[in-house]
Amino acid sequence: MSFEIIGTGRGEPDFRLTNAILEKMVDTSDEWITQRTGISERRVMVDETMRDLALKSAREALKDGGITPDQLGYILFATISGEYRTPSQASILAMDLGVDCAALDLNAACTGFLYGLDMADALFQANKAEYILVVGMEIMSRYLDYTDRRTCILFGDGGGAVLLKKGNGLKAIHASGKGNIDVLNIPNVFPDTPWHKETETRNTIEMNGREVYKFAVGAFLDELNLCLNRAGMTAQDLDLVIPHQANSRIIESARERLGVSEETFINQVADRGNTSAGSIPLLLDELNRSGKLKKGMMLGLVAFGGGLTSAGAILEWTKE
Numbered sequence: 001m002s003f004e005i006i007g008t009g010r011g012e013p014d015f016r017l018t019n020a021i022l023e024k025m026v027d028t029s030d031e032w033i034t035q036r037t038g039i040s041e042r043r044v045m046v047d048e049t050m051r052d053l054a055l056k057s058a059r060e061a062l063k064d065g066g067i068t069p070d071q072l073g074y075i076l077f078a079t080i081s082g083e084y085r086t087p088s089q090a091s092i093l094a095m096d097l098g099v100d101c102a103a104l105d106l107n108a109a110c111t112g113f114l115y116g117l118d119m120a121d122a123l124f125q126a127n128k129a130e131y132i133l134v135v136g137m138e139i140m141s142r143y144l145d146y147t148d149r150r151t152c153i154l155f156g157d158g159g160g161a162v163l164l165k166k167g168n169g170l171k172a173i174h175a176s177g178k179g180n181i182d183v184l185n186i187p188n189v190f191p192d193t194p195w196h197k198e199t200e201t202r203n204t205i206e207m208n209g210r211e212v213y214k215f216a217v218g219a220f221l222d223e224l225n226l227c228l229n230r231a232g233m234t235a236q237d238l239d240l241v242i243p244h245q246a247n248s249r250i251i252e253s254a255r256e257r258l259g260v261s262e263e264t265f266i267n268q269v270a271d272r273g274n275t276s277a278g279s280i281p282l283l284l285d286e287l288n289r290s291g292k293l294k295k296g297m298m299l300g301l302v303a304f305g306g307g308l309t310s311a312g313a314i315l316e317w318t319k320e
């Protein structure tokens with residue numbers, strides 16, 4: 001298929017919001033959070049901006065891939081927490097990189113980064129670009145009610161970028177959705193106009209954790225199995241699975257049902273919590289820079305999120 005990853009980068013804020021700090025803010029405990037989610041701490045943007053962290057990630061990915069910004073054909077930015085309604089975070093990044101290529105944001109919540117890869121696949125197949133930058137980054141902390149213990153313990157800020165080049169690394173990719181407002185939403189709160197009196201007051205996340213959980217485990221398996229079938233592979237052919245980092249129990253349950261080893265399934269939710277569209281590119285960069293990704297490795301990527309959305313991909317790591 002159409003592309004390979006040739007560069008990665010990431011942007012993470014410094015402040016670590018630990019379970020101990022949260023214990024002082026809401027009626028929760030380190031024990032409850034650790035047992036139910038596997039999360040110990042998350043990063044929160046205090047002094048940083050998404051603009052700065054996205055630029056850092058992009059520059060790192062471009063350097064890693066050995067190209068200059070003017071070679072980019074598209075910038076796809078997966079986020080639900082961009083700093084402006086318009087311009088898009090992608091347009092701001094293009095401006096900061098000094099390029100005039102097409103740039104747009106994608107909203108598929110936690111699945112956004114994989115939706116971005118799916119869109120990139122289509123753009124490469126249509127010969128629209130030689131290089132595409134896909135970013136996934138969030139400031140989830142801005143959409144959390146820090147008096148709501150059901151949600152404020154789960155999410156963190158940050159993300160990363162990957163640089164894609166036309167190539168044959170991608171073996172299968174699939175994205176799908178199952179529209180549902182009730183189980184996970186963040187409403188807009190609009191100003192009153194002469195014709196509309198705003199009734200919505202909440203612009204923070206509301207979620208039915210149990211329903212999302214049920215959807216997540218099924219979606220992980222469905223997306224991975226579908227991609228494996230399309231690629232003519234079995235789960236045992238995967239060297240690493242990089243799942244969206246939402247909850248250790250979701251990851252562990254999917255791993256067990258897929259029948260692969262603990263070493264195969266990356267579970268690092270403890271350090272960052274759920275960074276939504278940021279979680280997979282963050283991990284890709286971390287694994288790339290620590291030398292854990294070796295040329296020829298077969299990677300499974302899988303995510304679920306608000307929408308409801310889900311997606312999977314199988315990708316050969318072709319970088320030296």
Ligand code: UT7
Pocket residue numbers: 027028029032033036037110149150151153207208209210212213216246247274276304305306
């Ligand atoms: O990327 C998509 C984002 N969303 C997700 O990934 C969410 C997926 N779902 C989950 O991760 C889990 O459902 C949660 C971690 C959110 C919740 O775990 P759970 O085992 O499903 O707990 P629950 O919602 O059924 O709540 C069990 C109890 C309740 O108390 P009662 O009604 O039994 O007395 C909650 O009020 O736990 C209580 N509870 C808490 N207690 C201490 C809920 N949150 C907390 C908390 N600390 N932070």
